[in-house]
Amino acid sequence: MLTSSSSITLIRPRAIEFGPGSVSKVGEWMAGRFQRILVVADAFNSKRVDLLGLSGKVTIFAEVRPEPDIPNLEALLAVAEAADPDLVIGFGGGSAMDLAKLAAVLPGSGCRITDVVGVERVPAKQAALVQVPTTSGTGSEAGTRALVTDPVTKNKLAVQSSHMLADLAVIDPELTLTLPAQVTAATGVDAMAHCVEAFTSRRAHVSIDMYAIEGVRLVGKYLKRAVVDGSDMEARSGLSLASLYGGYCLGPVNTTSGHAVAYPLGTRHHIAHGAANALIFPHTLAFNAPAVPEKTAEILSALNAPWHTSVFDAAYDFCHGLGCEMKLSQFAVPRSDLPAMADEAHAIRRLLDNNPRDMSRDDILTIYEAAY
Structure with missing residues (x-):
């Protein structure tokens, strides 16, 4: 086991808003700063994007699957390429937030996910990133890792990079009240x-x-x-x-x-x-x-x-x-x-x-x- 004298690197989102009702902070934080927003969500959360209080041109990708795979990611990246967002928002569980991380760095880079598997292999961030979890499980809003399943090998591909760290993480427990x-x-x-x-x-x-x-x-x-x-x-x-x-x-x-x-x-x-x-x-x-x-x-x-x-x-x-x-x-x-x-x-x-x-x-x- 490592001791207090062992080396370790700690990083956190640049800003964290926590508490009931804090979802309103998303709109306040982005107001006047971004024009093209891409929201990455599952089908349920795509129906309550209005809670985020967004302004500007908003594109919603509402097809996030549980345990997302490469085809799911590629469908998102096609939408992101067309939308050219300057802000990406992950709104949902870990699957939505993991895909949002990749949507913030891969479009326009010329890279596929297979090119960036591993540590610090992704290009610079292409868009700002906000993470808004709607479950209390993955903690993906605080991290720099994204997991996507390769449907051929059945293995999870892990991508980790400081470029995928959220600029803002908003953790509003009220968003979890609907969970069965x-x-x-x-x-x-x-x-x-x-x-x-x-x-x-x-x-x-x-x-x-x-x-x-x-x-x-x-x-x-x-x-x-x-x-x-x-x-x-x-x-x-x-x-x-x-x-x-x-x-x-x-x-x-x-x-x-x-x-x-x-x-x-x-x-x-x-x-x-x-x-x-x-x-x-x-x-x-x-x-x-x-x-x-x-x-x-x-x-x-x-x-x-x-x-x-x-x-x-x-x-x-x-x-x-x-x-x-x-x-x-x-x-x-x-x-x-x-x-x-x-x-x-x-x-x-x-x-x-x-x-x-x-x-x-x-x-x-x-x-x-x-x-x-």
Whole structure:
């Protein structure tokens, strides 16, 4: 584990507005500064773009898909090329915000996504970028990474660059009041997983640990409340903050085995990312516990998850108690695909190499079998 004397680079959006009603800050911030605005949204959020208070010529791309793939990105880039925006706004969950990052840097650059996979390979920003999350899960508004699935290889392509950092991030918990209980649970677990995996990573750092464990604590305190009563504004605000803290964790530290093992569930079988994380979380937390016992105890304490019996049972009961589906077979994943999923997950070295305990391909297959 890294110590306080270890080197780390911390970056944040240039401005962050947080709190109920803060969505009005978007229009105030952009007024008189931009003429051509491109809003990147899913079908639902495209119908409430008026909340942003935009002026000028507004183009809306309303076709963001869950787990966006290269064709989805290319459709957006075609719209962006035609609109020539001087401001791009990501309005939605992580998928919308990730695509917005790429729409702010790729149009007019002559680059395709396959040219810029990796770290700091994108050209300079072509348009200003504002991120407005409508879920409390990914924390993408705070980061510099975008993920897009290659439909041929079924792998996630990760692009990371400081050019994709938001000029303004507006986190308004009121925008999350419409989330159904199931989505609230899944996205909340995703935020928690970002924090947990960063907290236990080989790259963990004290400057991030404080955000990570506080994010876990906020999820432990507020997620069940928001699932039970979606109108609970205190709970919604707590989860929005947990998601933001999870985003702080992703840049300098990032996730580990939980996300690596969960990714094939989304790329191969279109299971929502948060739901995949919830299903996998108890397995990877328990697997890693021998390597990081004290931090594991802190995590379960922060989640208010008693673990008199086992780490696995405590984590499983937490997710199951939120209404999350905890059996892989219930998602119609064929058992015959588990070996290929294990191969795919084990190849995600950018995450697994930072896991606190070495995880083999057979270990991953064992987790899939246990989760089935």
